[in-house]
Amino acid sequence: MNEKKLFRIGEVTPHTYLDLEYAIRKLEENQKESMVFLGKVGVGIPKEKLEKRDVGNYQLTFLVLDEEDCYEGQTEELPETRCVTIRFCGSHxxxxxxxxxxxDxxxxxxxxxxxxxxxxxxxxxxxxxDPEKFVTEIRIPVA
Structure with a gap:
């Protein structure tokens, strides 16, 4: 995964795309322009939960920021890292x-x-x- 800058907010458990609505509004809060686009908003599970195979609940929502994005607020830099990745037809x-x-x-x-x-x-x-055409990607950073 290439180096990325992102903004994180707290826990969310999406069952449909509508469940992400609050998190998306929080990501857009106090911004001059909308940066929330398909492929930029994601959810995640902490390392400790992954290690225990506890993948039932997401504990963070994030917005991937491009270099040209001017995000007002605290962001986090993620270094380039090796990931195992899977894409599948379906949603969260x-x-x-x-x-x-x-x-596994x-x-x-x-x-x-x-x-x-x-x-x-x-x-x-x-x-x-058509929900049968949805595509979701999961990446887990590894060493």
Missing amino acids: REAGVYYKKLL YIDAHRLQITGFSREITLIDYGMTS
Whole structure:
């Protein structure tokens, strides 16, 4: 994963795209322009929860900031890192089975989880009304 800057907020448990609405409004709060676009808002699970295979609840929401974004507020720099990644047809609701696949791969290859997961829906209601065409990506940083 390339170096990224992001803004994080607290816990959210999305069951549908509507459940992210509060978190998205929080991300946009006090901003001069909207930076919340498809593929930039994500949810994550902390390293400690991933290590215990506790993937039932997300504990953070984040906004990936591009270099040209002028975000008002505290941000976090994520260094470039190696990740195991999976993309699947579906949304956050179906992610549990894919977390299991990634965690099984991590275990089988004796990798160490080094940070929180980054889960971003790349195609959702913003692009299609057909949920069967949704695409979500999960990345887990490893060493």
